[in-house]
Amino acid sequence: MVKSVFGPHTPRVLEVLAGVSALSAAQIDLVARAWHQASDLERAEAWARLWRAGPAPEGYWVMGAASAARQAAKDAARKLGRADWAFWAAAWDAAAAVAGDGPADRDYEILTGPLATVMPALKRACIGAQPPGLAGRVPAQRDAELRQAARGGGHA
Amino acid sequence: MPKGGGAGQVGRRVAKDPFREAMNGGMFRQFFEASRQAMLLVDASGEIQHANARAGMLLGYGPGELRGQPAENVFPGQAVAGHLEAGEHRAGADLYVELVGLRRDHSQFPAGVQVVPVATALGRAAVLSITDLTDQQRANFLLELGLEALGSADRDREALLGHLIRAQEEERDRIAAAIHDDTIQLLTGSNLALQQLRLRLREPEHVVILDRLAETLTASMARLRQLIFDLRPAIVRDGTITAALQDYLEQMRSDTGINYRLEDSRTVVAPARTSMLIYRTAREALLNVRKHAHAKHVQVQLRDVAGGSLVRIVDDGVGYSPADIEERPGHLGLLLMRERARAAGGWCRVESMPGGGTTVEFWVPVDGPLANGDGERDRAA
Numbered sequence: 144m145v146k147s148v149f150g151p152h153t154p155r156v157l158e159v160l161a162g163v164s165a166l167s168a169a170q171i172d173l174v175a176r177a178w179h180q181a182s183d184l185e186r187a188e189a190w191a192r193l194w195r196a197g198p199a200p201e202g203y204w205v206m207g208a209a210s211a212a213r214q215a216a217k218d219a220a221r222k223l224g225r226a227d228w229a230f231w232a233a234a235w236d237a238a239a240a241v242a243g244d245g246p247a248d249r250d251y252e253i254l255t256g257p258l259a260t261v262m263p264a265l266k267r268a269c270i271g272a273q274p275p276g277l278a279g280r281v282p283a284q285r286d287a288e289l290r291q292a293a294r295g296g297g298h299a
Numbered sequence: 300m301p302k303g304g305g306a307g308q309v310g311r312r313v314a315k316d317p318f319r320e321a322m323n324g325g326m327f328r329q330f331f332e333a334s335r336q337a338m339l340l341v342d343a344s345g346e347i348q349h350a351n352a353r354a355g356m357l358l359g360y361g362p363g364e365l366r367g368q369p370a371e372n373v374f375p376g377q378a379v380a381g382h383l384e385a386g387e388h389r390a391g392a393d394l395y396v397e398l399v400g401l402r403r404d405h406s407q408f409p410a411g412v413q414v415v416p417v418a419t420a421l422g423r424a425a426v427l428s429i430t431d432l433t434d435q436q437r438a439n440f441l442l443e444l445g446l447e448a449l450g451s452a453d454r455d456r457e458a459l460l461g462h463l464i465r466a467q468e469e470e471r472d473r474i475a476a477a478i479h480d481d482t483i484q485l486l487t488g489s490n491l492a493l494q495q496l497r498l499r500l501r502e503p504e505h506v507v508i509l510d511r512l513a514e515t516l517t518a519s520m521a522r523l524r525q526l527i528f529d530l531r532p533a534i535v536r537d538g539t540i541t542a543a544l545q546d547y548l549e550q551m552r553s554d555t556g557i558n559y560r561l562e563d564s565r566t567v568v569a570p571a572r573t574s575m576l577i578y579r580t581a582r583e584a585l586l587n588v589r590k591h592a593h594a595k596h597v598q599v600q601l602r603d604v605a606g607g608s609l610v611r612i613v614d615d616g617v618g619y620s621p622a623d624i625e626e627r628p629g630h631l632g633l634l635l636m637r638e639r640a641r642a643a644g645g646w647c648r649v650e651s652m653p654g655g656g657t658t659v660e661f662w663v664p665v666d667g668p669l670a671n672g673d674g675e676r677d678r679a680a
Contacts, residue, residue, distance in 0.1 A: 148443075148446050183611070183660075184602070184604070187602075187604050187605075187609045187611075187660065187662060188604050188605050190646060190662065191604050191605030191606070191607055191609070191662050191664075192605050194644075194645065194646055194662070195605065195606065195607075195664065203450060203453065203454065206641075206646070207450075217621060217622065221622060226620075226652045226653065226655075227652060227655075228621065228650040228651060228652050228655070229650075231621075231650075232648065232650055235648070
């Protein structure tokens with residue numbers, strides 16, 4: 144496995160990408176809602192501290208992970224007919240925190256919080272317990288949502 | 300008494316497990332031999348009891364030549380016995396390890412080994428399923444090389460963009476200074492000369508022509524002063540962005556009817572170059588609001604955050620679909636905002652959705668790369 148594309152935490156970032164791609168429409172809505180409810184200022188502060196904490200090459204890893212997660216989230220949302228950008232903003236934040244080199248617990252919690260509502264393994268206490276992608280979903284449910292979205296239903 | 304049994308016949312009815320019988324009989328052997336995976340059957344003492352044809356091919360041994368050899372010969376010095384024991388203790392679940400395999404000709408190869416405990420007629424054993432990882436590792440290596448090259452190219456691109464942004468500001472400074480020091484001075488001198496000439500003219504029609512010429516000169520000087528301001532806003536150079544943004548927002552409201560709210564709660568004054576970058580990035584965002592958003596209202600907030608300036612610009616306009624805008628070439632405005640922020644050591648987020656307005660948020664540190672060298676080119680406008 145390629146180990147270093149997103150820095151030393153690449154395996155975890157890849158788990159986040161896989162998990163984001165497998166969420167249901169309802170879970171996407173939950174994440175978006177949680178993101179809107181969180182504090183903009185706290186989030187910006189957490190980002191600023193995360194960004195300042197790591198000189199290059201960590202900055203590239205952080206931004207690369209964030210961009211990849213954002214794209215994965217946008218693709219997942221588009222397939223399920225979801226357009227609230229707060230979802231892929233949440234994915235952006237979470238992947239950056241995971242890729243960053245040891246952000247403070249509070250900052251990590253702020254940045255991963257919205258996505259952790261549906262991917263509880265993102266929480267720091269759960270690191271190593273199980274892959275973040277296991278969100279308790281039945282594959283058939285997601286397939287049904289994708290079919291409905293393709294027919295133009297748009298809602299799970 | 301069991302059915303069909305005669306007197307004196309004492310028997311114990313033994314439950315038959317057809318699967319176990321199949322495993323100990325021909326089915327397991329058939330599967331083992333036919334598998335396209337290299338497999339070794341290793342007994343509890345670590346001795347190879349059987350190797351399938353694929354394993355022989357992989358390891359360079361003829362039929363039967365591996366039997367009786369310790370598995371350690373195939374994976375020397377790698378505590379194979381320990382892995383076998385670990386495989387047993389996993390309660391029937393398999394174990395996967397990466398080892399270095401040794402062929403008969405003493406060449407080595409990276410091996411992925413799955414250790415599967417099995418029960419045989421001769422007792423406990425393990426099946427080692429061996430995969431040659433050479434091609435996979437080569438592909439991974441090439442992929443990492445490619446990614447490293449991409450990363451390097453991206454860093455070079457970022458450095459170049461940072462250089463271009465700084466060069467752009469320096470060129471603006473130079474042009475503004477040249478216009479002020481040269482062109483405007485000449486025009487001012489010309490206007491004075493015209494006034495002196497006017498005093499000497501007798502013919503009224505000559506005076507009218509001269510007055511028109513003076514008006515043209517005055518209008519040209521006003522436009523040049525506006526150009527200097529656009530190139531290098533004096534207010535921003537002195538470190539106060541708010542007034543410059545206020546002017547821009549007022550002009551925008553006058554031209555388009557878009558109302559605004561401007562809040563600046565910062566107490567830390569950023570260096571001039573950083574202020575200039577913040578102003579230009581915010582102005583780029585506001586230009587997009589003006590041109591594309593069809594908004595009624597825009598909110599601009601500036602705050603001190605974590606040793607830097609956070610700027611947030613939110614409009615209530617028509618928004619856009621990221622899939623339509625970001626994934627097509629040519630939308631340099633968004634790219635420039637992000638690259639400006641990164642060149643200053645910060646970050647930028649731009650999000651929108653159709654019908655949902657647009658949010659631009661960027662943060663730059665007060666002590667970032669652009670802060671170096673501030674003051675070298677500060678000149679009075």
